[in-house]
Amino acid sequence: MATTRRDFLKSSSMTLAAASVGPFVATAAAAQMASPAPRPASSLAGTAASKIFVETDTTYGKVQGLQTTGIKEFKGIPYGAPTGGRNRFMPPKKPAAWTGVRECFAHGQVSPQAPSDLKSQYGVMIHWDVQPGGMGEDCLVLNVWTPGVRDGAKRPVLVSFHGGGFATGSGNAIGFDGAQLARFGDVVVVTVNHRLASLGYLQLADLGAPPEFAFAGVTGIMDLTASLEWVRDNIESFGGDPKNVFIFGQSGGGAKTSTMLAVPAANGLFHRAAVQSGSTLRLTPRDRATRNTEILLKHLNISKDRIADLQKITWQQILEAQVAAAAETPGTGFSPVVDGTYLPHHPFDPAAPEESATVPLIVSTTLEDAALSLTNFDLDDAGLKGILKQRFAANSDAIYALYRKSYPNKSAFLVQAMISTDAGFRRSAFKQAELKAAQGKGPVWMYEWDWP
Numbered sequence: 001m002a003t004t005r006r007d008f009l010k011s012s013s014m015t016l017a018a019a020s021v022g023p024f025v026a027t028a029a030a031a032q033m034a035s036p037a038p039r040p041a042s043s044l045a046g047t048a049a050s051k052i053f054v055e056t057d058t059t060y061g062k063v064q065g066l067q068t069t070g071i072k073e074f075k076g077i078p079y080g081a082p083t084g085g086r087n088r089f090m091p092p093k094k095p096a097a098w099t100g101v102r103e104c105f106a107h108g109q110v111s112p113q114a115p116s117d118l119k120s121q122y123g124v125m126i127h128w129d130v131q132p133g134g135m136g137e138d139c140l141v142l143n144v145w146t147p148g149v150r151d152g153a154k155r156p157v158l159v160s161f162h163g164g165g166f167a168t169g170s171g172n173a174i175g176f177d178g179a180q181l182a183r184f185g186d187v188v189v190v191t192v193n194h195r196l197a198s199l200g201y202l203q204l205a206d207l208g209a210p211p212e213f214a215f216a217g218v219t220g221i222m223d224l225t226a227s228l229e230w231v232r233d234n235i236e237s238f239g240g241d242p243k244n245v246f247i248f249g250q251s252g253g254g255a256k257t258s259t260m261l262a263v264p265a266a267n268g269l270f271h272r273a274a275v276q277s278g279s280t281l282r283l284t285p286r287d288r289a290t291r292n293t294e295i296l297l298k299h300l301n302i303s304k305d306r307i308a309d310l311q312k313i314t315w316q317q318i319l320e321a322q323v324a325a326a327a328e329t330p331g332t333g334f335s336p337v338v339d340g341t342y343l344p345h346h347p348f349d350p351a352a353p354e355e356s357a358t359v360p361l362i363v364s365t366t367l368e369d370a371a372l373s374l375t376n377f378d379l380d381d382a383g384l385k386g387i388l389k390q391r392f393a394a395n396s397d398a399i400y401a402l403y404r405k406s407y408p409n410k411s412a413f414l415v416q417a418m419i420s421t422d423a424g425f426r427r428s429a430f431k432q433a434e435l436k437a438a439q440g441k442g443p444v445w446m447y448e449w450d451w452p
Contacts, residue, residue, distance in 0.1 A: 056149040056237045061098040066105055071179045073145045076108030079230035080140030083195055088311045089202060089216035092140055092226040107133035108141030110170035111196040112315045114323050133172045137315055139193045142227055143171055145178035146188040146239045154241035159190045161249035161256040166335040167197040188240035194223035198296055198322045201334040203289035209307040217289055217337035221259055228269035246272040254278015259336055262353035274362035277369045279428040281348040289337040295325045348432050357441040363433040367450040370420035377413050384412040
């Protein structure tokens with residue numbers, strides 16, 4: 001029987017890729033943008049402005065967006081209160097209500113995040129380099145694109161969780177603009193900003209921290225749940241159906257979607273899901289997360305009996321310490337922690353989560369996901385064989401022959417990318433889909449994105 005790529009993926013001798021989620025990193029401008037103050041309500045009916053501006057209601061007050069080519073867009077709508085000061089490392093709080101009309105013409109802030117050397121990741125640089133809104137801790141905001149408001153249409157709602165692992169990115173990036181999807185799909189599109197890296201996933205519970213810090217290791221995921229609660233309570237005013245919510249994400253967004261499938265508090269807040277090139281089976285164990293936190297505290301010169309001081313310093317100081325910790329101890333990162341309470345278990349290990357058992361799921365990758373982080377464009381076949389020898393040892397010749405036979409005209413660079421994709425992204429995707437299918441309570445589909 002001929003060996004296939006699927007046989008290779010399922011082979012127990014295959015080594016997993018080093019990175020489970022390719023980061024869609026982007027640099028955010030350091031300048032902070034203040035949230036616009038609500039203005040007094042006024043009637044725009046019967047004026048030229050009524051063709052440009054559009055208003056609707058939220059549970060916190062009226063919002064005004066812009067209308068262009070039939071799509072209404074609202075940017076920077078708060079779904080949570082600012083996360084600085086006493087709110088830092090705390091579960092998200094509801095935003096304050098406002099009077100009058102809040103102008104939602106410009107993006108809100110993105111979560112503070114470390115800059116990245118985009119010269120080494122060309123695909124990222126092209127698509128994700130622009131993140132309007134500036135960095136800051138007033139980052140619990142979302143953006144909405146819709147064909148209609150308050151029209152009773154009850155359109156499907158697509159909620160996008162941005163890429164960038166759990167450390168970078170935002171829903172403000174131009175690659176996540178939802179206008180075209182809303183226009184051609186007649187759907188409502190929502191993109192979400194939330195806390196990232198050490199500001200969203202700092203495991204303090206095992207360091208003797210006061211009890212109010214119990215959820216510091218999962219606040220970024222709690223933010224996503226809060227955004228879905230906002231959708232449930234408000235999306236009907238934006239022409240959407242709160243009972244037909246589809247969550248999805250690519251790369252790091254797929255990891256977030258995988259995680260949300262296992263969050264008990266999110267049960268019933270979404271009804272379909274898609275994981276795109278980000279199938280995540282396991283999250284950070286508590287002991288490793290605690291060790292990473294200890295390294296960060298050392299760089300901040302904050303002892304375990306002074307945890308509350310983390311709320312007194314600036315987010316810039318925390319970000320500097322995060323970067324220093326990663327430089328000193330490679331692998332020091334911050335992502336959701338299986339805390340046993342809010343996240344009671346890994347998303348897909350050892351089985352598919354019961355929390356979302358009946359939720360239909362789509363799982364996918366592209367043919368060459370790993371190409372994003374590779375830069376050896378002039379790789380030839382001799383070099384490819386050498387790389388495979390280092391990685392797969394005795395199996396390297398068989399793997400080379402298998403892929404070369406299937407793709408004789410692909411460059412060595414792209415063949416390398418395909419093998420790395422299959423060893424990491426695609427293998428995890430197969431495992432996730434198989435576990436979902438074995439559960440037998442909800443449908444699952446797979447696809448692979450490619451072009452001739």
